[in-house]
Amino acid sequence: MANNGQYGLLIDYEYCSGCHACEVACKKEHEMPKGDFGIKILKDGPRQNSNGKWEYNHIPVPTSLCDLCSTRVEAGKLPTCVHHCQAGVMVYGTMEELAKKVNKDTKAIFSR
Amino acid sequence: MEYNNEYNMDLYPEQLHWQEGDLTATRTTMWSGPGCHEGCQIIFYTDKDGKLVKTEGDPNSPMTQGRLCMRCLELPELVNHADRLKYPMKRVGERGEDKWERVSWDEAYDIIEEKVRQFQKESGPESIISMIGTGRNVSQVIAHNQYANFGGPDLTLCFLSGDSCMLPRTAICYVMMGNQWVADMSQFRATRYEEDPDWQRPECIVIWGTNPVINNADAFLGHWIVEAQKRGSELVVIDPKLTWMAAKAKYWLRLRPGTDAALALGMLNVIINEDLVDHDFIDKWTYGYDALVERVQEYTPEKVAEICWIDKDLLIEAARFYAKAHPSSIQWGLAVDMSQIGTVTAQAIACLAGVTGNIDNPGGNVLIDQASGLEFGYNSGIEYLKPGLIEKRLGNDKYPLKKYGFTASSQSDSILEAIETGEPRPVRMLWIQSSNPIANMGQDAPRIYRALKNKVDFIVVIDLFKTPTAVACADLLLPCAMSNERDCIRVWFDPMRSLTKCSSFYEAKEDEQIMIDLGHRLAPENWPDWVQEPRDYMNWRMEVGNVGFTMETLENEYKGMHYSDYRYFKYEKGLLRPDGLPGFMTPTGRYEFYISLFASWGDDPLPYYKEPPTSPYSTPELFEKYPFVLTTGLRSFEFFHSEWRQADTTSRELHPLPRFDIHPEAAAKYGIADGTWCWIENDLGRMRQIARFDETLDPRVIATEHGWWFPEKEAAEPSLFGVFDCNPNNLIPMCQNGDSGYGAPIKSGIAKVYSCTPENSKHQPTEQVTRLGGYTHGE
Known part of the structure; x- marks a missing residue:
């Protein structure tokens, strides 16, 4: 796909509130029909671990329709999901840059 | 922070407008229906015809830092929606028949002027009441219009029992700490x-x-x-x-x-x-x-x-x-x-x-406090109210907190009782501005429906869409503008913010314009000649309030956001009292x-606990019959109260139907499957939503959504957009308030749950209420 996997998204899903801003921003940017998503929030939980702690994570996953907002990026803007993420947990950059930012378990990197 | 986004600020100049290809960008604040309390900074992109085509979050805003929620991102869907009200309309059939005739704004104003003067003369200005929905930019307009133009003392939250949204907290804070x-x-x-x-x-x-x-x-x-x-x-x-x-x-x-x-x-x-x-x-x-x-x-x-x-x-x-x-x-x-x-x-x-x-x-x-200390809320224009009227506010005789002015609005349940009984005085006219009480804000929705439909001479509804409330009771239905179509300021807490108009929609008007136009007709003595447009109004009020700058200064010099010098520990510094003492x-x-x-005044001066009026302990026998504690108003990212329900919105794509949460063990006990329609019922009425299993709930508690109506359904009764079908307010009483007049058992009722079957679903609640005389205590 775009950028040959050189660029990607880093998502610190520990703090993703599941607010759908990325999903809707993406749908609007790409004028997608109903049912299509360029990024989709998956949900794990809520479920209780054996140690009593609750597991409840939203995990935004880019889909095959994601082009990392190539038109926006060419114009100098951020991908719209990154721009609008209300929790501020998404970063756009080269895989190299993103890899450097990973410093704890809950971060995920998606290349496209 | 390490993972804050790095925006290319060259593309987001800190100015009011700029051009981006074929589109004009306007950097402003969002604060009207369809929208929430927040007042986020937003960039509206309009095309060469002035049509809103896109929104983005504003990276220059310290409040929002470029971010935006899903509803503001899908905003153009509602701004340009085919069902939006385009013209003023006059009812020509019976209330509830959905028969209308388009009228001009002048005709609409003529009708309002005639009715207002008639009621003022026959029953006094206090027979006219203004009713507001949730706290958005209509707050100051509806107050100023009510006091300066209609001359009545009653402004009220539209049938929200016990004024139970922020006002109880605010009132107690003013009593305890004066702030x-x-x-x-x-x-x-x-x-x-x-x-x-x-x-x-x-x-x-x-x-x-x-x-x-x-x-x-x-x-x-x-x-x-x-x-x-x-x-x-x-x-x-x-x-x-x-x-x-x-x-x-x-x-x-x-x-x-x-x-x-x-x-x-x-x-x-x-x-x-x-x-x-x-x-x-x-x-x-x-x-x-x-x-x-x-x-x-x-x-x-x-x-x-x-x-x-x-x-x-x-x-x-x-x-x-x-x-x-x-x-x-x-x-x-x-x-x-x-x-x-x-x-x-x-x-x-x-x-x-x-x-x-x-x-x-x-x-x-x-x-x-409010930004720049400007009174721009429920007390706007109160100086124009004739002496002796404020004391006549409905409910003031019962509730000292109201009587002694620890709020600016009249007690909502007392308004309902006056409408129903004509005591202590008749209610002749209601001005319902941006509120949809039978879908959302009012408890015992069937009771409110009947009061509105049968007991008030003349009702004006001002809204964005033709709502169930408008169809059920409006005699005149007026289209109002959305945020991108408004010039306004916002003072609800620092910073003061400006809203800058960048487009318009058919004949929809800003609420401010309606107020100004009516003011020059009904009470010209209260209106300077030069105040002709919303922008004039803002500058007039900023001048009266000694803000020290104009709306244009706010937009241009302060880049749409003016922060005052916020200080901590004000009680130590003598900043909280007019006498300047600590x-x-x-x-x-x-x-x-x-x-x-x-x-x-003889009330308990200390906090205490009292059981809800219906509960496992206050009404154990009733709880045997209705064995769940019922809490309502479960929020979703997709909606704000009764807004965003149009079937073709992204909100409905993500969240098509109403859901309630129930513990799987409780569901198993009552034979309820995940994802199936269920009746939720108590001694006041019933409604239906779809079961969603939630293992985190106490098995004795269920939690339902609110605000559902179905714009895709027929407007005319008995359909009425299915407004009562999924409405938890069928199960919640009015007029069971706390000693202060505030508070109501809206989130702590009781109910039973059972699966919907063809046998028990012959009549949907909306038909039950509009045609069969059902609910409000039985049927």
Whole structure:
């Protein structure tokens, strides 16, 4: 796909509130029909671990329709999901840059 | 922060307008329907025809920092929606028949003028009442229009029982501390978080009865708390459901709905008896501490744990954590208001902040006024009300808090009773502006429907769409503008913000324009000749209020956001009282745990707990019949109250139908399958929603959504957009308020649940109510 996997998204899903801003921003940017998503929030939980702690994570996953907002990026803007993420947990950059930012378990990197 | 986004600021100039290809960008604030309380900074992109085609978050805003929620991102769908009201319309059939005739604005104004003058002459201006929905930019308009143009004293939340949204909390704060408080996430300064030299990260944030990332209520953006979490703040979440924030919290207290006051008193018991209080603050700045110490002895952790259905040790640990952390902050929400003892609950919670000294301290609960101290809310234009009228407000004779002016609005249940009985005086005309009470705001929706339909001579509804309320009762239906179509200012807390108009829609008018036009017709003596347009109005009020700058200065020089010099510890500096002395603006000058005013009029001056009017303990026999505690108003990212329900919106794509939460064990007991339609019923009425299993709930509690109507269904009765079919307000009473007049058991009723079958679903609730005389106590 775009950028040959050189660029990607880093998502610190520990703090993703599941607010759908990325999903809707993406749908609007790409004028997608109903049912299509360029990024989709998956949900794990809520479920209780054996140690009593609750597991409840939203995990935004880019889909095959994601082009990392190539038109926006060419114009100098951020991908719209990154721009609008209300929790501020998404970063756009080269895989190299993103890899450097990973410093704890809950971060995920998606290349496209 | 390491993972804050790095915007290319060259593309987002800090100016009002710029050109981006074929599109014109306007940088402004969002604050009207369809939209929430928040007032976020947004960039509207309009095409060469002036049509809104796209929105983006504004990276220049210290408040929102480029971010935007899903509803503002899908905004063009509603702004350009085919069903939006385009022209004023006059009813030509019977109420409920959905028969209308397009009229011009002049004709509409002629009709209003004739009716207003008739009612003023026949029954006095007090026979005309204005009713408002949720707190958005219509707040100052509806007040000014009511007082200066119609001349009646009653402005009210549109049938919201006990005015149970923010007003109970605000009223008690004004009585206790002469001000109101908000959790401090550094939002009142342009420098945010660690960039602010004074602000401290709260060590503990208590989230009490709210799901802030979804609801963004009371001008507080929930994701500010997420920023604090990233910086290390720990949460205590008090909620019957495991919200996402509760899952991330250090302590989650799953209390029984409606028992919040007991929990606060139990936490006070622990904090006081373990001497975890701030003695310095208590000695210097508070009143009635000894009486509070005595009162909380009644609320031992054992007793409170039993009342609240929570674990005693968890209560104790959470109380210790809140008291020992510095600073600690409480972000409270609607659930505090929505019990019969809403004000008392707020008082108990405010005592927690008081005994721990978390008042007006960085990262605690800070005292806040309107931006630039400008009166631009429910008291706007009150100076034009004729002497002697304010005393005639409905409900004032019953409720001292209302009588002595600790709110600017009339008690909503008292308005309903006056409409129904004609006592103490007839209600001839209702002006319902941006409210849809039978779909959302009013409790006992069938009762309100009947009162509106049958008991009022003349009703004007001003809204964005043809709502069920409009079809059921409006005689005149007027189209109003959306945020991108408005020139306005916002003063609801710092910073002062401007809304700059960048497009228009058919004949939809700004509420301000309607007020100004009516003003020059009905009460020209109250209106300067030069005030002809909303922008004139803003500048006039800013001048009257001695703001010191104009709307144009706000837009251009202050880049749409003017921050005043926000200061902490104002009570030490003499900044809270007109006499300039240190202390609080209360009769004792202190933060009152023991409310001296309540004592003076014979009410209990200290917080207490009382069971909800229907509950497993107050009505055990009824609970056998209706064996679930019913809490309502479950929020979703996709909707704001009754808005965004149009079938073709992205909101409905993501959230097509109403859902209620039930524990799978409870569901199994009653033969209910996940994802199936169920009836929810009690002695007041019934409604249906789709079961969604939630293992985090107490199996004795169910939680339903609110605000559902179905614009895709037929408007005319008996369909009426299916407004009663899924409406929890069929099951909630009006007129069961607390002693203060505030508060109502909206989130703490009881009900039973059973699966929908063809046999038990012959008549949908809307048909039951509109055609078969059903509900409001039976049928």
